Amino acid sequence: MGPTIDKPEAPVAETEGSPFDITDAAVVVVDSHGLVQHWSGGAEELFGYTVTEAAARPVTEILAIPWDERWEIAERHLAGRGWTSSLTAHHRDGNRLQIRAQVCPLGPDHQASWLIVATDLAATQAREREHAILRGLFTQSPVGLAVVDPQFRLVMINPALERMDGVPARLRLGRALGDTVPEGAGPMTEARAREVLETGEPQVVVSHVDPPGASSSHLPHVRSRSSFRLQDPAGHTLGMGQAVLDVTSYYRARRHLALINEAGVRIGSTLDLDRTVQELAEVLVPQVADFVAVDLSTAVIHGQEPDPVFIAGSAELLRGAQQSIREDLPESVVPLGAPVTYSETSPQHRCVATGRPVLDPVVDLSTSWLSKDAARSAKLREVGIHSHLVVPLRARGITMGVATLVRWKNPEAFDADDLLLVEELAARAAVCIDNARRFAREHRAALSLQRNLLPQDLPTPTAVEVAYRYLPADTHAGVGGDWFDVLPLSGTRVGLVVGDVVGHGMNAAATMGRLRTAVQTLADLDLPPDELLAHLDDLVAHLDEAETAGRDVPGVIGATCLYCVYDPISRTADIARAGHPPPAIAHPDKAVEFLEIPAGPPLGLGGLPFECTQVPIPDGSVLAFYTDGLITASSDRDIDLGFTRLAFALAHPDHPLEEICDDMEHLLLPDRPRDDVAFLVARPRSLSEENVATWHLPRELTAVRQARSLTTRQLDAWHLEDLAFTAELIVSELVTNAIRHASGPVSLRLIRDINLIFEVSDGSHTSPHLRRAHTNDEGGRGLFLVAQFAQRWGTRYTTDGKTIWAEQLLPMNGHP
Secondary structure, eight states: OOOOOOSOOOOGGGSSSOSSOOSSSEEEEEOTTSBEEEEOHHHHHHHOOOHHHHTTOBGGGTBOOOOSHHHHHHHHHTTTOOEEEEEEEEOTTSOEEEEEEEEEESSSSTTSOEEEEEEEHHHHHHHHHHHHHHHHHHHTOSSEEEEEOTTSBEEEEOHHHHHHHTSOGGGTTTSBGGGGSOTTOHHHHHHHHHHHHHHOOOEEEEEEEOOTTOOTTSOOEEEEEEEEEEEOTTOOEEEEEEEEEEOHHHHHHHHHHHHHHHHHHHTTSSSOHHHHHHHHHHHHTTTTOSEEEEEEEHHHHTTOOOOSSOOTTTTTEEEEEEEESSTTOTTOSSOTTSEEOOOTTSHHHHHHHHSOOEEESSOOTTSHHHHTOHHHHHHHHHHTOOEEEEEEEEETTEEEEEEEEEESSSOSOOOHHHHHHHHHHHHHHHHHHHHHHHHHHHHHHHHHHHHHHSOSSOOOOTTEEEEEEEEOSOTTTTOEEEEEEEEEOGGGOEEEEEEEEEEEHHHHHHHHHHHHHHHHHHHHTTOOHHHHHHHHHHHHHHHHHHHHTTSOOOOSTTBEEEEEEEETTTTEEEEEEESOOOOEEEOSSSOOEEOOOOOOOOBTOOSSOOOOEEEEOOTTOEEEEEOHHHHTOSTTOOHHHHHHHHHHHTSOTTSOHHHHHHHHHHHHOOSSOSSOEEEEEEEEOOOOGGGEEEEEEOSSTHHHHHHHHHHHHHHHHTTOGGGHHHHHHHHHHHHHHHHHHOOSOEEEEEEESSEEEEEEEESOOOOOOOOOOOTTOSSOOHHHHHHHHSSEEEEEEETTEEEEEEEEEOOGGGOO
């Protein structure tokens, strides 16, 4: 078979020099009989035969060219012309090669020799592919390409770079590289080019340039320019190539991503609702908008659950935050915190109603909603707002508000990319806003619980002056397990309580509330401190059993308490403690003393008794009761150091109690205590002897008349004659009841304080009972009459018997 003859090439005579590229080709010359006359080095490399082996050898043994009649016909037909064909060649090692052969006669007749130029077909195709790639890259690729010669002159510029720069290539070719860059950047540009040519190290430079035809107010485009050295196969420098990419969109995407990351850090840094909303506004300005207004549902601001659908045109929106590139907020129509109303056709109304954003790239001042809103329309004209974007703040399927963004200084209109970015930021902020709302609601509930558990307005008995501090470690919830109390008792005495439940938060607060209520109830029974703690210990043990029965939950073991009863008449304090730190007493004339009160076990352990200690309290001294969080608040939790600092804070008992509390807080507590802290500071006051009258009565009925007489005379001395009738009635019934139903000595004591107090003591522990007498009963009405005429009455027990007491209100001028 003859060779496959391609389309004829141009005649050799019409080309200057050889029409073939023989740089790396195998060149073979054969005579008219097909014998090899010339064998080049390229042929030796391609076919494996040396010149000696190939000389005078039929070419058909190497190339699959049938040298027959058909060849001669083709030869005559193509006389004076060349042809190209893909042939199969035989390598010296026996393998076959696919080659591309270019053939042309070396003379005008058919007896002439033939020139054969052969190349490896695979290598030829690879070179063609490379050339096609280079041509496509230079002419069709969106990458801008330029070639600079060693003298830094532009010699090639592709169409992509021409379009990118907006300057025709013909105006730049042949010019120096430094003359084609912005003014002032030429020397630096040529210095970088020289460095690339000298070192061969590629360089990448990111620059900001104005787009073609842009005004100075437009944002610049971002270009990435890569420079690299161009060399021939021998290593000679031919110049420098530059590849230019417009990475404005990538740069913008990276900036958006950085802004989203920044928002993740900044928005929701606290659980404060106002701060969270303001953080969203601060993230958006000036990076995205020139002005941002965030309007929230009133329910959200008040910590309530917002309605799934609310009307934006009503006053249900409040301005939660606003931020501008200018401090005077020229874009704002409503002040912060004020109600916001929008018309039904406004973007805000549509946004809230549908839960979808509204993008107005170009604000049309003639739209209907602006024609109905004169204030906003005037602002748009005055400030020059040209682009408008409104996005909903939605979390968990509920719209909680709306954010409005405008541009007036930034000349670019909001686009789809801006919308996606703002929606992402709004979605993140909405979750943080909802968390802050939920926290505000829970916080209010916790504070409400705490207000009901702790005394808000401590009573002001004349026996003591008090001041206190309550500092929970759980500052977010605002509740803890520490408590204190001031309890007015009978006989002008006062109970002072400080307690501590191990743990923090709502559970500790709930347990604390139960214990505080129990202490108040037991204190009303006028129990001594040790007995009160014993009953409280039993209660804690029962609570612990009830809470842990059948459940793997912690109980209330770990509660401590200190109970003190101060008597202003005897100027003594009876104190007992259950695992609680000892009280401190600041004397006016000597060092602070920590009272040695038997510690007792913590509440709930049971099995061990509590001991009560009576301590004399000198006038002018100050008592301090506290929880262990106060003395263990130092960084190393050194208790001795805590006691030393507490003594220093109490060193001036003559100072106001609030000042003393401030000193205790500043000297002993860090900014964020690790444990709940509560302390109560009391300045005891004694009741002068002239306000107390005591008489011992015989156990005879005649003592009733004597008691009335003594009472009348004492009231006259106190200028309380107007109370004589009622006082005589109360005293008569109390003394009569003691003589008839009790045993042991009987005594009567009158105390003038903020009330007039009557106390009748006897040696019996029998408890009196109030009952309703029948019509025919001759007695049984004594305590009933006392209860009717007295402000309050009760019984307290002592080691020697009991005391029945009653109180009567004094007129305003009867205070001692």
